[in-house]
Amino acid sequence: MNEWRSWPLARWSEVAEAAKQHVLTSTRDKAGHIASSLGAAELTVALHGVLDTPNDVLIWDVGHQAYIHKVLTGRADVFAANRTAGGPSGFPRRSESPFDAWGVGHSSTALSAAVGFARADQALGTQRHRVAVVGDGAMTGGMLFEALNDGGGWGADVLLVINDNGMAIEENVGALHRGGPNAYRGLVESLGWAWIDGDVDGHDVPAVVSALERALALRGPRVLHVRTRRPSVAELGLDESAPGPDHFQSHFAVALASLAASDTRIHALTAAMAPGCSLDVVRAQFPDRVHDVGIAEPHCLTAAAAMAAAGLRPVVNFYSTFSQRALDQWIHDVALQKLPVILCLDRAGMVGEDGATHHGVFDLAMFRAVPHTAIWAPRDGAALREALEEALAYGGPS
Amino acid sequence: MNEWRSWPLARWSEVAEAAKQHVLTSTRDKAGHIASSLGAAELTVALHGVLDTPNDVLIWDVGHQAYIHKVLTGRADVFAANRTAGGPSGFPRRSESPFDAWGVGHSSTALSAAVGFARADQALGTQRHRVAVVGDGAMTGGMLFEALNDGGGWGADVLLVINDNGMAIEENVGALHRGGPNAYRGLVESLGWAWIDGDVDGHDVPAVVSALERALALRGPRVLHVRTRRPSVAELGLDESAPGPDHFQSHFAVALASLAASDTRIHALTAAMAPGCSLDVVRAQFPDRVHDVGIAEPHCLTAAAAMAAAGLRPVVNFYSTFSQRALDQWIHDVALQKLPVILCLDRAGMVGEDGATHHGVFDLAMFRAVPHTAIWAPRDGAALREALEEALAYGGPS
Numbered sequence A, B: 001m002n003e004w005r006s007w008p009l010a011r012w013s014e015v016a017e018a019a020k021q022h023v024l025t026s027t028r029d030k031a032g033h034i035a036s037s038l039g040a041a042e043l044t045v046a047l048h049g050v051l052d053t054p055n056d057v058l059i060w061d062v063g064h065q066a067y068i069h070k071v072l073t074g075r076a077d078v079f080a081a082n083r084t085a086g087g088p089s090g091f092p093r094r095s096e097s098p099f100d101a102w103g104v105g106h107s108s109t110a111l112s113a114a115v116g117f118a119r120a121d122q123a124l125g126t127q128r129h130r131v132a133v134v135g136d137g138a139m140t141g142g143m144l145f146e147a148l149n150d151g152g153g154w155g156a157d158v159l160l161v162i163n164d165n166g167m168a169i170e171e172n173v174g175a176l177h178r179g180g181p182n183a184y185r186g187l188v189e190s191l192g193w194a195w196i197d198g199d200v201d202g203h204d205v206p207a208v209v210s211a212l213e214r215a216l217a218l219r220g221p222r223v224l225h226v227r228t229r230r231p232s233v234a235e236l237g238l239d240e241s242a243p244g245p246d247h248f249q250s251h252f253a254v255a256l257a258s259l260a261a262s263d264t265r266i267h268a269l270t271a272a273m274a275p276g277c278s279l280d281v282v283r284a285q286f287p288d289r290v291h292d293v294g295i296a297e298p299h300c301l302t303a304a305a306a307m308a309a310a311g312l313r314p315v316v317n318f319y320s321t322f323s324q325r326a327l328d329q330w331i332h333d334v335a336l337q338k339l340p341v342i343l344c345l346d347r348a349g350m351v352g353e354d355g356a357t358h359h360g361v362f363d364l365a366m367f368r369a370v371p372h373t374a375i376w377a378p379r380d381g382a383a384l385r386e387a388l389e390e391a392l393a394y395g396g397p398s
Helices: A009-026 A031-039 A041-050 A064-075 A110-124 A142-154 A175-190 A205-217 A248-262 A279-285 A297-309 A320-335 A363-368 A381-394 B009-026 B031-039 B041-050 B064-075 B110-124 B142-154 B175-190 B205-217 B248-262 B279-285 B297-309 B320-335 B363-368 B381-394
Strands: A057-060 A130-135 A159-164 A194-201 A222-227 A266-270 A290-292 A313-319 A342-346 B057-060 B130-135 B159-164 B194-201 B222-227 B266-270 B290-292 B313-319 B342-346
Touching: A009 A031, A009 A041, A009 A064, A009 A205, A031 A041, A031 A064, A041 A064, A041 A130, A041 A159, A041 A205, A057 A064, A057 A110, A064 A130, A110 A130, A110 A142, A110 B266, A110 B297, A142 A175, A142 B142, A142 B175, A142 B297, A159 A175, A159 A205, A175 A194, A175 A222, A175 B142, A175 B175, A194 A205, A205 A222, A248 A266, A248 A279, A248 A342, A248 A381, A266 A279, A266 A297, A266 B110, A279 A290, A297 A313, A297 A320, A297 B110, A297 B142, A313 A320, A320 A342, A320 A363, A320 B320, A342 A381, A363 B363, B009 B031, B009 B041, B009 B064, B009 B205, B031 B041, B031 B064, B041 B064, B041 B130, B041 B159, B041 B205, B057 B064, B057 B110, B064 B130, B110 B130, B110 B142, B142 B175, B159 B175, B159 B205, B175 B194, B175 B222, B194 B205, B205 B222, B248 B266, B248 B279, B248 B342, B248 B381, B266 B279, B266 B297, B279 B290, B297 B313, B297 B320, B313 B320, B320 B342, B320 B363, B342 B381
Parallel strands: A057 A130, A130 A159, A159 A222, A194 A222, A266 A290, A266 A313, A313 A342, B057 B130, B130 B159, B159 B222, B194 B222, B266 B290, B266 B313, B313 B342
Antiparallel strands: none
């Protein structure tokens, strides 16, 4: 399966090209997922070429970039069934392949896992490399920082590859993104990680291979910053269909925009999910009143609570599955202080092709237990609009 | 109440001294909480002296340092009833005083709140200062990073005061702590925050006042690093009673140490709570097998999950209330992957004097809903030991 690893380096870009074509021709229905993966094609080939996977631990954060990885690791034949019942998952999954060293789906977990593997390997005397590939979007999540601080503190033997394509789900936000490679370098060096290289061209296979070989020859906590470009959906000849007017999230956007027009206290917040919950539509009308804080749900909810304390009426929208990341902030900052934050959970229930990591099945169990929290589960667009109006009138945690 | 604000600066240290004496004589039963507060006495006087509180927003992270703040803000007379029914809370609480700008108890939330206040104040045209005082222990939490990245990205007009006494609940850990002021500076500058001053002597009132005045005269995201010393419990002539052998956490330590002696796969992890759950006792016997990752519950659970995937049997101990911070990691990394992580929740149920932020009342509602998760609620030390043995034998999420 990996005979190309013994080919001359000059031919590895052919492997990347062939894998890209395979992904493009076998699944065209999810342009967003495809684009992330295609941007990481050469990086993927370089990683598998240099590492001894699956013996070495290679972890893809979130997993959107991992389609090429799947095609290269024995799943090319079944790849057309990707994201359907019985087919490969849209994300790496340990039960699916030994090459999927870690199951992902939610952002910013890969480095914690790599640090955990390093701790166990040290205790057990296991010799292997541990590499976490984290997109710059996921670099806005707090867990990543916690893993940097812990791993840098005790000297975890881990290579962090930052796959910087400038994108979260939409364009990335925050100081780290704005500051570019110097900011990433300042961050990781302050936390005890060595900076191997910055702005390596992620589409130049020999350049990435050479940087990876330098990085892997060293030990301890270390970082390689690779610049890639995610192709646009239009470039790929695909289109990412916008949600129609009858879609639940479209009803949400229409209702929120109309309420915001008559109540200037309403501000909306999200954690890099504006297009996914149609807040981009609201933002087009009220550009100063929609705030994307990056993939950072805990901060998002607590900041919203403070905005409520200061006199606004924040409306937060997450996908239900990500609300699990901010339950403590709901309890501790919103509900205990009885602040008028409205939390809207998109994609509640079973989500279909996104699979197990993305089901929104815990929200009622979590939030029903929290005092002062009023809950609505609207059945259609009209009920959703009424629920928003009632929550605003209630003026408490909703 | 604040007539001392008009006194000459030279006399402000008398105010700090008097407030310290008041705290010491009116409540001596919780040495740990007292020590954090006493170390911040001069800093507290300087902050209230320079700021126009409660008009300006002053937020204390976690709140352990806020006893002097309470004494200075109208609660001296009732302070002896601190942490009892009807008396002041052990933590800042919005409903208790307008000077308590934000309710706290869990770590690393203050900067998110300050950034939220800044966002709302900008929208509403509210003119005031927003200051978050964060201990170095709380600087290990991921939310803090998320707030730095968001606030630094859009230029939030917030002053972050790092109150660096080198302590979390016990001595602080991690790369940031090890790196000292240079590391803090590198971190915050990489995230778009201006570094005003480092290592200001937090016990020298005129020095802190002068540094605060410089910092407050500026605008935008900015940081002042203040060095304080938390007095030891012995210095204060107090003793922090160790838990007796019949205490639940002592039973946990004895049981875990005896299991660890016969099963070398057992490693314990905690998020800066080793003494609170008697893991310090286990650490004395197995120094390489007890890991404190800092106040970073999400990272702690995911790292533990990876340690399990690599062949260890991690036992994690949090206080129940903090498990709310890592529910997503339990669902996404432990339970979905069916990994043998044992999560022990100390201080479940109502916790008494620690109050509303610290009750452990949501754990069953949260974890019962998660597939593959086996739950025990042992009634006594013997049942606790049996539960640990059964969980090890079960070999799944426990």
